[in-house]
Amino acid sequence: MQPPSRTLMDDTVAATPRDAHLGRWRATLDAASRRSAQAMPLRACGRITRAAGLVLEATGLTLPIGASCLIELPGMSATAHAEAEVVGFNGDRLYLMPTSDLSGLAPNARVYPVESAPIIGATLNAKRLPVGMAMLGRVVDAQGVPLDGLGPLNNEATASLSSPVINPLDREPIHTVLDVGVRAINALLTVGRGQRMGLFAGSGVGKSMLLGMMARFTSAQVIVVGLIGERGREVKEFIEEILGEEGRARAVVVAAPADVSPLLRLQGAAYATSLAEHFRELGLDVLLIMDSLTRYAMAQREIGLAIGEAPATKGYPPSVFAKLPALVERTGNGPVGGGSITAFYTVLTEGDDQQDPIADSARAILDGHIVLSRTLAEAGHYPAIDIEASISRVMSALVSDDEFDRIRMFKQMLSRYQRNRDLINVGAYQSGRDPMLDRTIALYPRMEGFLQQRVRERCGHDTAVAQLDALLGT
């Protein structure tokens, strides 16, 4: 234990003139230290020296990457300010990326670190955002501000946008099935609790519809939807028409559409992940839907290029390929016995090109992918899942050997039919040559029917498996 601290004044009770002199000095120093403790801290402030393109340059401040700042906008009003985040530096110059509107910014505008900003009413706390059960049914933006006009959030907790890395050895393995309510996926591409899947498709082939079906029908307890970089109109459509009342009641939607700053688009994705992590910590099974991972990568590309990073693959700087796994690795299963985050990330494949660098990178870091085909969508086959091109990499751990064999049989039949489709259509195939193909031709209309599903129709996992068994006559 520490001895009780003595103040300097205690020593002033002294007898000799030398001690009295020392005592006076000590009293003076004591008073000075009390006054300096009461003084306002020195307010650090820098100046904006350059604003061109997406980034601002500031001098006079030393701040770490990720720090938040406020910039005075004297052109607007005395208290108007913009928010920005440090995204890089070069020597004593800081690169800032604004997260709000910059109208009114003038040369030499003052920049303050957010903790010491003198601007009244600036309650910015960019690093901790609202989370918790009270968020269910709500729609918020990337900063946690409600967009749904339903009043304040009443959230019981806040969470940081980043989280410590989970030790891979502590993670619970994927061993239980998550029912997503879509027959083709439940029966042929079984998804596990804590699995991370990609949904690969071009534009307009039914990604949002399929995600909406999963959100409405899944057996997960909570749904977190991140709408990142999509059109603003789509946000309303997704919430009102695709998610609907039933999906919305147990969902939180984070919307960071295409017109917000790229930093906010990145933050929206990180925030949706933080919300999911919080629910996982509460022991819940979470379904995280991120639409889209490609737009997240594009936001990071905008930032990387703006601060002078060199473009590497198809204009994407290397930081993009580091950001993607960092985001995806936060989801999945937590430590044994806890909750889980099963995640679906949509990946845009331009012109249905599967070789896009983001698609390639996503395929490598995810535990499987579902490919939507434009040909099927154009033929009115919904959900337009290309079973042959899709794969769930953990499926063998989820289904029995018998079931696995039946799934393989279905896929082989489908693939054999596709390869011989032209011959069959022109009547050049003679039955009897290939018994498996004969069987497929007889079953094909039922197989097609099995793969299709109406938007309002739910098909649970057990039903889907039973229907597959019945179809294959086992």
Ligand SMILES: Nc1ncnc2c1ncn2[C@@H]1O[C@H](COP(=O)(O)OP(=O)(O)OP(=O)(O)O)[C@@H](O)[C@H]1O
């Ligand atoms: N299961 C379905 N049943 C019937 N029609 C569907 C189905 N899924 C999609 N569609 C049709 O496809 C259209 C586009 O679907 P959706 O908006 O989900 O595509 P998307 O891939 O999300 O498009 P975008 O790239 O524009 O985001 C819908 O408007 C609808 O007409």
Ligand SMILES: [Mg+2]
């Ligand atoms: Mg969509």
